Amino acid sequence: MSDDRLVTPEFSQDDSAAEHALRPKTLDDFIGQHRVRDQIDVLLSAARSRGSAADHILLSGPPGLGKTTLALILASEMQTPIRITSGPAITHAGDLAAILSSLVEGEILFLDEIHRLPRPAEELLYLAMEDFRVDVVVGKGPGATAIPLQLPRFTLVGATTRAGLLPSPLRDRFGFTAHLDFYESSELAEVIRRSAALLQLTIEEEAVLEVAGRSRGTPRIANRLLRRVRDYAQVRSSGGASAKAANALTHSDAMAALEMYEVDEKGLDRLDRSVLTALIERFNGGPVGLSTLAIAVGEETETVEAVAEPFLVRNGFMARTPRGRIATELGWRHLGRTPPAGVATLFDTPAPNA
Ligand code: ADP
Numbered sequence: 252m253s254d255d256r257l258v259t260p261e262f263s264q265d266d267s268a269a270e271h272a273l274r275p276k277t278l279d280d281f282i283g284q285h286r287v288r289d290q291i292d293v294l295l296s297a298a299r300s301r302g303s304a305a306d307h308i309l310l311s312g313p314p315g316l317g318k319t320t321l322a323l324i325l326a327s328e329m330q331t332p333i334r335i336t337s338g339p340a341i342t343h344a345g346d347l348a349a350i351l352s353s354l355v356e357g358e359i360l361f362l363d364e365i366h367r368l369p370r371p372a373e374e375l376l377y378l379a380m381e382d383f384r385v386d387v388v389v390g391k392g393p394g395a396t397a398i399p400l401q402l403p404r405f406t407l408v409g410a411t412t413r414a415g416l417l418p419s420p421l422r423d424r425f426g427f428t429a430h431l432d433f434y435e436s437s438e439l440a441e442v443i444r445r446s447a448a449l450l451q452l453t454i455e456e457e458a459v460l461e462v463a464g465r466s467r468g469t470p471r472i473a474n475r476l477l478r479r480v481r482d483y484a485q486v487r488s489s490g491g492a493s494a495k496a497a498n499a500l501t502h503s504d505a506m507a508a509l510e511m512y513e514v515d516e517k518g519l520d521r522l523d524r525s526v527l528t529a530l531i532e533r534f535n536g537g538p539v540g541l542s543t544l545a546i547a548v549g550e551e552t553e554t555v556e557a558v559a560e561p562f563l564v565r566n567g568f569m570a571r572t573p574r575g576r577i578a579t580e581l582g583w584r585h586l587g588r589t590p591p592a593g594v595a596t597l598f599d600t601p602a603p604n605a
Contacts, residue, residue, distance in 0.1 A: 265392075269475075270471070276324065278291065281440035283435070283441070284434075287429040306355075308408045311411070313474060319361070331357045336361070336363070338369075341368060342369065342376070344375045353415050354405045359408055367409060381506070386400070396528060439469075454477075455505075462505055462509070464518070467562060484501070527568055530582070531578045536591065537572075538592065568582040
């Protein structure tokens with residue numbers, strides 16, 4: 252169920268062509284994240300005036316917020332080629348050594364999901380980042396020798412959704428770390444207006460705000476919801492007498508499409524709502540253990556924990572307590588229910604990892 256969710260922040264196959272067309276190409280086009288943008292701007296100007304590769308950069312933050320986009324912008328602003336790979340794609344240290352030794356001077360190596368790099372590759376990266384060198388091991392066992400190989404100066408751009416999982420020796424080798432935060436609704440509205448223009452759509456301002464408010468702080472979701480509203484308007488426009496221009500998206504198109512795809516006004520989808528509903532209706536708001544909750548929803552424990560719960564907790568609809576999951580006052584009210592007395596005081600217990 253999680254793979255085909257409309258509101259998943261993870262990249263899905265359906266996004267690939269569309270995202271390519273909608274990606275901002277310059278730092279000026281990149282919406283929001285002002286602090287990170289300013290910092291990168293300074294970093295780039297300094298590197299340009301020195302005429303050398305920029306420092307290694309670590310981009311951290313949840314999926315869909317623009318890490319890949321920023322890496323591509325860095326390459327285009329520096330007018331350097333970029334090589335894209337990811338932690339899980341590198342299964343042996345040798346894979347990484349091969350990539351590193353084929354880089355050209357000044358090239359950017361974008362390493363997505365760097366926290367999933369295998370340990371031996373990570374160790375090889377330390378030397379590469381610091382001394383622009385790899386030691387190629389020839390032979391096996393006691394007779395093995397390490398032949399040092401000089402690398403061109405390159406810029407590593409690492410991206411991670413889990414900065415906390417990076418070992419500190421790796422983290423410390425980045426000259427600059429940027430953390431991307433969820434976007435404000437007004438910034439998502441700007442993303443939607445920009446994307447609509449690129450897709451040659453006109454969109455009513457109310458529709459923009461409607462989609463922005465349901466996009467869970469994530470540009471990737473905003474763009475995806477916009478495409479679904481466009482699909483809806485296209486189908487609606489072929490409907491005979493009441494037909495309107497297919498490329499004109501109205502507020503009622505947005506409302507109808509989002510209702511059809513079951514994304515509610517706060518961005519909760521069917522899975523999120525069924526978790527919250529089970530918590531409230533079956534367990535009277537908890538506390539209840541995660542696996543019991545998952546069984547009640549008919550989902551895998553991992554799905555509830557990794558897919559629905561982070562969003563529900565982050566937005567204050569439910570909370571984790573040492574005794575189990577509980578629905579918050581906001582959670583009760585979101586489902587149109589009155590919370591029982593004392594719900595607010597349940598928060599006095601500190602929540603682990605919440
Ligand atoms: P990540 O690498 O963090 O998962 P991406 O860089 O692939 O996210 O961004 C997903 C999509 O969201 C991009 O294709 C782009 O269209 C859009 N996007 C992300 N950040 C921005 C932004 N700041 N301004 C406009 N569009 C953005």
